[in-house]
Amino acid sequence: MSRVPLIGIPADRRLYGKHPFHMVGEKYIEAVAFGARAIPLLIPALGAGLDLPSLLEACDGLLLTGSASNVEPFHYGGPASEPGTLHDPNRDATTLPLIPQAIAQGLPLLAICRGFQEMNVAFGGTLHQRLHEVEGYSDHREDEESPLEVQYGPAHEVLLEPGGQLHAIAGRDRLQVNSLHWQGIDKLGLGLQVEARAPDGVIEAFRATAARSFAVGLQWHPEWQFAQNPFSSALFAAFGDASRERANLR
Numbered sequence: 001m002s003r004v005p006l007i008g009i010p011a012d013r014r015l016y017g018k019h020p021f022h023m024v025g026e027k028y029i030e031a032v033a034f035g036a037r038a039i040p041l042l043i044p045a046l047g048a049g050l051d052l053p054s055l056l057e058a059c060d061g062l063l064l065t066g067s068a069s070n071v072e073p074f075h076y077g078g079p080a081s082e083p084g085t086l087h088d089p090n091r092d093a094t095t096l097p098l099i100p101q102a103i104a105q106g107l108p109l110l111a112i113c114r115g116f117q118e119m120n121v122a123f124g125g126t127l128h129q130r131l132h133e134v135e136g137y138s139d140h141r142e143d144e145e146s147p148l149e150v151q152y153g154p155a156h157e158v159l160l161e162p163g164g165q166l167h168a169i170a171g172r173d174r175l176q177v178n179s180l181h182w183q184g185i186d187k188l189g190l191g192l193q194v195e196a197r198a199p200d201g202v203i204e205a206f207r208a209t210a211a212r213s214f215a216v217g218l219q220w221h222p223e224w225q226f227a228q229n230p231f232s233s234a235l236f237a238a239f240g241d242a243s244r245e246r247a248n249l250r
Helices: 026-035 052-058 089-104 114-122 165-170 230-249
Strands: 006-010 012-016 019-023 039-043 061-064 109-112 156-160 174-177 192-197 203-208 215-218
Touching: 006 026, 006 052, 006 089, 006 230, 012 089, 026 039, 026 061, 026 230, 052 089, 061 089, 061 114, 061 230, 089 109, 089 114, 109 114, 109 230, 114 203, 114 215, 156 165, 156 203, 165 192, 165 203, 165 215, 165 230, 192 215
Parallel strands: 006 039, 006 061, 061 109, 109 215
Antiparallel strands: 012 019, 156 174, 156 192, 192 203, 203 215
């Protein structure tokens, strides 16, 4: 009998009123529970206060979520952020050391939006902080005044790399995806291989080439209403299958 895998989801640390809370969006929890058919385990953003080897021993997979906060630019040698930029140093201190250890131990990993950017930084890559101000790139931001259904609606195509992991999951060359990000990859991290690009050339997905298992990052949000999107459903199913395989091997 196969064991239900346990997938860790690192939390954001946010002030709610006057008190800090450790939070994960429900859409990510549901995508793990019902899309990957796994048990979501919310990981507090305690940074060095976490015993990472013990945590990774307990988990069968890892999901890195999107967030309103950005990775602090000193982690990749970038210029200071614009005033008012939301940061989450506790999450940075948790995820940036967690990512390489998880991949080294063979944990399946799926990184989304901020998680995608964290993964690039963890591999030594850099980020554009305001992609829409970089010559040659389109505006990839959402209209924050629009309803959520419009913000998360299809925004542009991505071109999938032939022979890539996402190409195999999709079974085709192109996908329509949503787009809700200010930041984007400048320099790709060492050991990461491009899996998809936007028409303007922005890297939209990659995989870790040395990973023993599923280790993919996406700039868009496949968790949004994943059950209504054939590719997103297949993506979370593949992530869940990889996590289930690890759980059963252990």
